[in-house]
Amino acid sequence: MKTIKRLIWRKFSKSLAAIVLVFAWAQMASFSEPAEKMSRFSLSFSAGCYLPQQKSFRQLYGSVQFPLNLQVNYVLSPQADLFAGLRYLTSKGETEIVGPELVLESHPLDFGLYSGRLGICYYFLRTRLSLFMGAGLSYNFYKETWENTEISSEDKKSGFFAQAGTEYLLGKKYSVVGRIEYSSIPTKESSKLQKKINLGGLEFSVGLVLKF
Amino acid sequence: MRLKRTRFLKIFPLVIFLTFIFYLTPHPSSSVLVKIQKNQNLSVLPFSASDIKVIQELKTVWIAEIKTELLSKFLRTRIQCEVLDSEPEGKPYYLVNITHEEQINKLKKLGNVRKIENHTCLFWCARENVREILPPEVQIKRLPSQTSLTLRSASFPSSEENKFRNFPQSDPVILQMVNQVAKANLSSYILSLQDFKTRYASTLNCEASGTFLYNFFNQVGAQSEYDPFSFRSDYSSRNVVAMIPGKVAPNYAVIVGAHYDSYSKQPFTLAPGADDNGSGTAAVMEIGRILSRYPFNFTVKLICFSAEEWGLYGSQHYAFHARQSGEKIIAVINLDMVAYTDRIPEDLDIIVNSDSEWLADKYISSTQTYAPLDLLKIINPSFVYSDHSSFWDEKYSALCGIEDANPSNPHYHKTTDTFDTLNMDFATSVTKASLAIAADLAEPVSTPRPPTGLTSRSQVSSSLFSSIKTAYISWDPSQDQVKGYNIYRTTTSHANYQKLNSALLGHTSYVDSFLNPDTVYYYVATSVDGQERESNNCEEVRDDENNKEIDLEKIL
Numbered sequence: 164m165k166t167i168k169r170l171i172w173r174k175f176s177k178s179l180a181a182i183v184l185v186f187a188w189a190q191m192a193s194f195s196e197p198a199e200k201m202s203r204f205s206l207s208f209s210a211g212c213y214l215p216q217q218k219s220f221r222q223l224y225g226s227v228q229f230p231l232n233l234q235v236n237y238v239l240s241p242q243a244d245l246f247a248g249l250r251y252l253t254s255k256g257e258t259e260i261v262g263p264e265l266v267l268e269s270h271p272l273d274f275g276l277y278s279g280r281l282g283i284c285y286y287f288l289r290t291r292l293s294l295f296m297g298a299g300l301s302y303n304f305y306k307e308t309w310e311n312t313e314i315s316s317e318d319k320k321s322g323f324f325a326q327a328g329t330e331y332l333l334g335k336k337y338s339v340v341g342r343i344e345y346s347s348i349p350t351k352e353s354s355k356l357q358k359k360i361n362l363g364g365l366e367f368s369v370g371l372v373l374k375f
Numbered sequence: 376m377r378l379k380r381t382r383f384l385k386i387f388p389l390v391i392f393l394t395f396i397f398y399l400t401p402h403p404s405s406s407v408l409v410k411i412q413k414n415q416n417l418s419v420l421p422f423s424a425s426d427i428k429v430i431q432e433l434k435t436v437w438i439a440e441i442k443t444e445l446l447s448k449f450l451r452t453r454i455q456c457e458v459l460d461s462e463p464e465g466k467p468y469y470l471v472n473i474t475h476e477e478q479i480n481k482l483k484k485l486g487n488v489r490k491i492e493n494h495t496c497l498f499w500c501a502r503e504n505v506r507e508i509l510p511p512e513v514q515i516k517r518l519p520s521q522t523s524l525t526l527r528s529a530s531f532p533s534s535e536e537n538k539f540r541n542f543p544q545s546d547p548v549i550l551q552m553v554n555q556v557a558k559a560n561l562s563s564y565i566l567s568l569q570d571f572k573t574r575y576a577s578t579l580n581c582e583a584s585g586t587f588l589y590n591f592f593n594q595v596g597a598q599s600e601y602d603p604f605s606f607r608s609d610y611s612s613r614n615v616v617a618m619i620p621g622k623v624a625p626n627y628a629v630i631v632g633a634h635y636d637s638y639s640k641q642p643f644t645l646a647p648g649a650d651d652n653g654s655g656t657a658a659v660m661e662i663g664r665i666l667s668r669y670p671f672n673f674t675v676k677l678i679c680f681s682a683e684e685w686g687l688y689g690s691q692h693y694a695f696h697a698r699q700s701g702e703k704i705i706a707v708i709n710l711d712m713v714a715y716t717d718r719i720p721e722d723l724d725i726i727v728n729s730d731s732e733w734l735a736d737k738y739i740s741s742t743q744t745y746a747p748l749d750l751l752k753i754i755n756p757s758f759v760y761s762d763h764s765s766f767w768d769e770k771y772s773a774l775c776g777i778e779d780a781n782p783s784n785p786h787y788h789k790t791t792d793t794f795d796t797l798n799m800d801f802a803t804s805v806t807k808a809s810l811a812i813a814a815d816l817a818e819p820v821s822t823p824r825p826p827t828g829l830t831s832r833s834q835v836s837s838s839l840f841s842s843i844k845t846a847y848i849s850w851d852p853s854q855d856q857v858k859g860y861n862i863y864r865t866t867t868s869h870a871n872y873q874k875l876n877s878a879l880l881g882h883t884s885y886v887d888s889f890l891n892p893d894t895v896y897y898y899v900a901t902s903v904d905g906q907e908r909e910s911n912n913c914e915e916v917r918d919d920e921n922n923k924e925i926d927l928e929k930i931l
Contacts, residue, residue, distance in 0.1 A: 223839055241527050258836040265834045303522050307840045312889070314737055316840040355835050355842035355892050 164363035191298040202374035205236045209370020216364040219357040261355040271310040278303045291332045298325040322348035338372040408463040411437045412455040434757040459489045471496045472514040511788035514760035517686030548819040558803040562891045564657035575642035576682035577610040592617035596667040604692035614682040614689045623672040624914040629816045630676045630707040633659045635685030645790045654714035658806040671817040690762035698769040705869045707773035709763035714802035717783040722749035728756040731772040731872040731880045746807035823855040823904045825913035833918040844890040846918040857902040
């Protein structure tokens, strides 16, 4: 009983801390000075940690991946940006045995995911410290190769993503950006390991923004 | 007025509520009999394929029972399906072969008729003696009530795909067997069967002819037994099953069969049935006489079915129980009317469904090797009017050898179907060819002996998008002095083996990699002695045959 209470308290306290943090952040941002002039375009480069949502992906390629993002934003209004970007993820792994295991058998794997993305983001605040939320569509090319064999599979599939983040102005032309993003890339393919493959997951990234 | 309105307002929700409850209440489940076209994408079924009880596969359609509540879902999709009967419970249905449209009008006067395909109708009526009320010239099959097939894509592999790449080398032992087929014996058997006057199932004469066959097989050294069954509500009859047990793998059987019952317009008094099917029965008797003198790797069963003319009752009984008991049947060779020729030279029609096409190819290759005969291969799942069809229904490989798929014998189902109308040279050639394929499939025991203790275990390796299967095969060293081993693989059990090793294997194991994990593979091994003589195949194993043993080992 005590354990359950402790668990509930722990969850409650974590949620409370998160709410307080976001509230404080928003308050702090609202007191910040507004940006003097708005640049029409910005270019951002970010890198981060990607946590694939499917267990089978994690089994084969590890729990954490490291994708790279390149993104161009166009300011539509003080509240909204249109953005387009490229995302690149590559990983090495090993095959898994499904069902009865007779002997240790594994084949090295090479996986690559290349995404073109288009989205829109909404800024709650556009001050020195900005908060934003965005969503968009992605068009993805993926390829998985069994090294040293002729087995490979590749395809193109569209997906969607949603993100939230914050941007802090370092100077007139520079800022740093932090994002948390959820993406979904459903495919119609399947294997003995995974019936419906989805290449999506959760991603945390930080990057540098150049405004011009 | 106001009072009425208030009352209405009170009652209206109650009516709505009761209607809703009625709608939610499960209604007693009933089913409908439907015809589903094959040439469409059935992967978009709005429910699991297992909800459909497919009772007959034909060339272009399936006949199936589906639940009434699923019908609306079915019709909403673009799947072409037609309701044949809305109340099928407990009704006996018959497939009837029609050669011209006028026959449909005749059938309509006798009962309910639905056209299924160009030459196939579904017939049912309240009367039980369907065979007797239908015109004698039509062929019939009672739809199986116990079988349930699976819907699958309609694939008809071309004959090129499954063609035997390597024609078998002539086996002198099989040649010796073929040369023993005697025309005089065949003639004598047909005359003996004809002498029963009638062999119409349900008559005493039919019972007597069954006893005659039982005694014959026992006399020639094949262990025979009766396989009794009942049909309609008040009749019974017997299949006669003779067996030559296999020496290496007796649990696998090759069946050579024919129906021994007969029919005519006077079925209770005179139905000589010399061609239909004294000829097929005589061929089975002669094959039994010869094969019973030789040892084989696999069991050979010689079966004379009864009540075929009533709608395949005897073979349906045998095939259903074979499937239920897990009987391993390599192939069924059904001979039905093999002695009448309407032209010279006559060819034998070999009729198979797409799953049994390998067997037709095997028949062709065996014939070319051992007993020259003109053959016409026909892939037609709609030809269901003989005993092979009962084995198709139970997913066994089977072929029908018949002089003409559309009976050309003017004495068909007539009292004039007698010995003097037959061409016994043609019957002899058919018997030789059928003996050759039966012996070829059952494999005469040879020297050196095949390896024993073949085991196969398989495991699947997978990435996110691709999976492969690897089979680990091993066997016991041969007891004879051998130079090495060959290992063969197939995806069709007991047929189309492909050699895997390019050089003779000196060890007793083999790893077969990069296999399709969704395909079942079968393996056999052979021994090769110092004189390059190769043994017969050892007992076949599935790629995952011994996987269960691994689980047991883990538990222990």
